[in-house]
Amino acid sequence: MIYRSPILTIGAATLCVLFASGCTDLKPVQAQLDDLKAQLSKIPPQTASAESGAQGALSTAHSAAATAKAAQSTADSAKSTANKNQQAIEAINEKIDRMFKKSVSK
Numbered sequence: 001m002i003y004r005s006p007i008l009t010i011g012a013a014t015l016c017v018l019f020a021s022g023c024t025d026l027k028p029v030q031a032q033l034d035d036l037k038a039q040l041s042k043i044p045p046q047t048a049s050a051e052s053g054a055q056g057a058l059s060t061a062h063s064a065a066a067t068a069k070a071a072q073s074t075a076d077s078a079k080s081t082a083n084k085n086q087q088a089i090e091a092i093n094e095k096i097d098r099m100f101k102k103s104v105s106k
Helices: 006-022 027-105
Strands: none
Touching: none
16 A cells, blocks of 8 residues: 655645646736736825925924914913902002092091
């Protein structure tokens, strides 16, 4: 009896499958490869367009941040002025109250 190793059997089966697949029509596979190449050729322009859009968005974000910082500075200045005005108003009201009390007490 002839001894067959499992490796030899698997190798022979693999060889048969390879020969059988070699006989198939390669046109559909070639068409898929051509389609894939066409899709891949479209990627660089799309990537460049996306990068350009991202750069524009980044520039807009930086501009918005600068505008927000300037607005915050203006708001802080206005708050400081309002606080000073409030203190001045309170001081004037205090003087008026003292003057009124003096005139009433006479």
